[in-house]
Every structure is written in structure tokens, then in C-alpha cells.
Amino acid sequence: MRNLNLVHLNGLRAVEAAARLGTLQAVAEEFGVSPGAVSQQITKAEAQLGMVLFDRQPRGLVPTEQAAPVLFRLADAFRSLSEAVRLAGQRDPSILTISVAPVFAARWLVHRLDRFTATHPELHLRIDATTRLIDLGASDVDLGIRVGRGEWPHVKSELLLQQEIFPVASPALAERLHHPADLAAIPLVIDDRSMFSWDLWLRAAGVPDLACRIGHRLNEASLCLDAVMAGQGVMLAWQTLAGDAIRQGRLVAPFGLRVRTGFGHYLVTAPGQRQRPAVAAFVRWLKDELADSMASLDRHMPPAGPQPPAL
Structure with a gap:
């Protein structure tokens, strides 16, 4: 898993959320940051991964065809991470x-x-x-x-x-x-x-x-x-x-x-x-x-x- 050292986790989080929510504004509201900050994270992640993940369109972010398998696995990975965190912090x-x-x-x-x-x-x-x-x-x-x-x-x-x-x-x-x-x-x-x-x-x-x-x-x-x-x-x-x-x-x-x-x-x-x-x-x-x-x-x-x- 050394290749994970090449990409910032925050950038991957932004990419996953953008694929799930579809707009910079929606991701910004979920993360509690500005849309500009989300855009910067996605741009950095694309540079680190060496591929364009989204088409920037007026209605929002549309995943590119080549990004589909990447985004699918990211979504699955973050669901697993979320479940792991939930299990680690089992509530009363x-x-x-x-x-x-x-x-x-x-x-x-x-x-x-x-x-x-x-x-x-x-x-x-x-x-x-x-x-x-x-x-x-x-x-x-x-x-x-x-x-x-x-x-x-x-x-x-x-x-x-x-x-x-x-x-x-x-x-x-x-x-x-x-x-x-x-x-x-x-x-x-x-x-x-x-x-x-x-x-x-x-x-x-x-x-x-x-x-x-x-x-x-x-x-x-x-x-x-x-x-x-x-x-x-x-x-x-x-x-x-x-x-x-x-x-x-x-x-x-x-x-x-x-x-x-x-x-x-x-x-x-x-x-x-x-x-x-x-x-x-x-x-x-x-x-x-x-x-x-x-x-x-x-x-x-x-x-x-x-x-x-x-x-």
C-alpha cells in the first residue's frame, strides 16, 4: 500500500464525495469548507493520480469514463473506512x-x-x-x-x-x-x-x-x-x-x-x-x-x- 503515500487522503475524500454528491457546493457543505477549497483538493488529487476524474460542467461535476472504476473503488473503500470507524467507536x-x-x-x-x-x-x-x-x-x-x-x-x-x-x-x-x-x-x-x-x-x-x-x-x-x-x-x-x-x-x-x-x-x-x-x-x-x-x-x-x- 505504499502507493497511498503518493496521494493525500483529503484529496481522495474530496474526490469520493464529489462523485457521490455531484457538486462542489454539496461537498463543501458536507465538509464544512468552501467550494474553492474542495476544488483545490480535487485538482491536487487529479495531478497526483495522473488522470482527469471529472468533467466540469455548469450543472456540476460529471465523472469521466476512465475515472469510473477508480471512483467505484474509492466509494467502496470509504464505506469500509466509515464502518471501521463506527465499529471502533461503538456507542452506548x-x-x-x-x-x-x-x-x-x-x-x-x-x-x-x-x-x-x-x-x-x-x-x-x-x-x-x-x-x-x-x-x-x-x-x-x-x-x-x-x-x-x-x-x-x-x-x-x-x-x-x-x-x-x-x-x-x-x-x-x-x-x-x-x-x-x-x-x-x-x-x-x-x-x-x-x-x-x-x-x-x-x-x-x-x-x-x-x-x-x-x-x-x-x-x-x-x-x-x-x-x-x-x-x-x-x-x-x-x-x-x-x-x-x-x-x-x-x-x-x-x-x-x-x-x-x-x-x-x-x-x-x-x-x-x-x-x-x-x-x-x-x-x-x-x-x-x-x-x-x-x-x-x-x-x-x-x-x-x-x-x-x-x-
Whole structure:
């Protein structure tokens, strides 16, 4: 194996990841470095190997024909290395690591963890709150909970809950909201990183051309919710974001109309990975909690149905 001394391991890692992910940006996000740094590693590896491994195209990196057997063996080798590292650091089976979006963790999951502990005192949860999509097959994360369309590469996804959006406001502001057209008089709190816009709900409510006034613009849904609870405007929320605040009376959903966005909450696991008993226990608990939470929210929401004339 002396020929390995001729090539830097970091360069081989970059090459393997580029073949697997397809773009410099995706590799950079996985490694936590810049795309430029990844490009330099790949270029050095190509020079050390004496062959061009990728065609640089606008849509990303495309393996060359002569590189195919090299990349195949690299992928197999790094899978073996990953498994070796995993075996060397066998985790405590009582610890369950979950990767979850921060807003879902803060507004829904964390408040229910004591109930999981009461049901499974032998298990301990480690919550990794992040929006970064990690490689579940090459990390210590047991499962992830993500919001999207469930079409992420290299993972197995299972729909937990269809996302539904609806306006929410503080109780004082909600007294001024009787019909969708009344939204024109209330500033909208906008989440700049949202995957949907107000147009989706306004069309369904029958007021697609409503002239709305934009209030605060924030880059985090949880901050938007805090602003709304402080009476600073109205926002489009969804079940796991605003459900607890609605049940506690800190927020009001003045209209019964809930609109699906096409996104959902998904359970994400590594494909082909054998499910540990701890993971199975958490998944059962999570599904039961979501069902109970949604049933409770339904009881605190106004009935759905046709909206009265808006204008």
C-alpha cells in the first residue's frame, strides 16, 4: 500500500464525495469548507493520480469514463473506512442521536421530551438541532426529522405530517380579523427563509389580489412567531410551529382555512440501515405524540369551511 503515500487522503475524500454528491457546493457543505477549497483538493488529487476524474460542467461535476472504476473503488473503500470507524467507536446503545431542524425542536419537540423519558427511562436522547443535511450513513446520527418534499438523495424518508399553513395573531389583533380581507389592515410578519409565500393562502381564501402591508421581515420562523405573540403583526404558521401557542391561548388562528404547502415533516434514516430498538421506540412515541398533538390542535382551531364574502 505504499502507493497511498503518493496521494493525500483529503484529496481522495474530496474526490469520493464529489462523485457521490455531484457538486462542489454539496461537498463543501458536507465538509464544512468552501467550494474553492474542495476544488483545490480535487485538482491536487487529479495531478497526483495522473488522470482527469471529472468533467466540469455548469450543472456540476460529471465523472469521466476512465475515472469510473477508480471512483467505484474509492466509494467502496470509504464505506469500509466509515464502518471501521463506527465499529471502533461503538456507542452506548441507550443513547439515541436525532438531527432535527431548530424550529421544530424549540417549538414542539423539546416540550415533550419528558414524556418520552417517562415512557422509556432506559433511553437518553441527544438532540442535534441543525438545518444542515448530514450524511446519515457516515455519522453518529440515528435518524433525522426534516421539512421538505421527502426527495433528499441517499436517505430513506417517511412522511410524518403534511404541512398546513394558516394565519395566526395575538388575541388582541385577532379580534380585528373576521374575514380574510381584514388582513389588509394588519402588518404581515414575513419569514425570509420560508419555503412558501402568502400568495398560496390568499388564493385559497379567495382574495388573491389583496393589498397587504409588510411589517417585520425576519430570517427565522421562531423569531417571527415571537414577534406575532408580542402583537406586532400576523404570520403564516403551521401546525408544529404554532400549535402549542394556540392551545395555550397565546395565539389565535382567526380563520378555519388551512392550506397544504406540498411540504411535510419527514422521518429520515440511512437506507439499508438496520433499525436499533431505541430508534423503533422513539419513532413509535413520535408518531403517537404527533397524532395526539394534531387532534388537540383541531379542537382549538375554528371549523374549516367556505369563507364568507371577503369584499
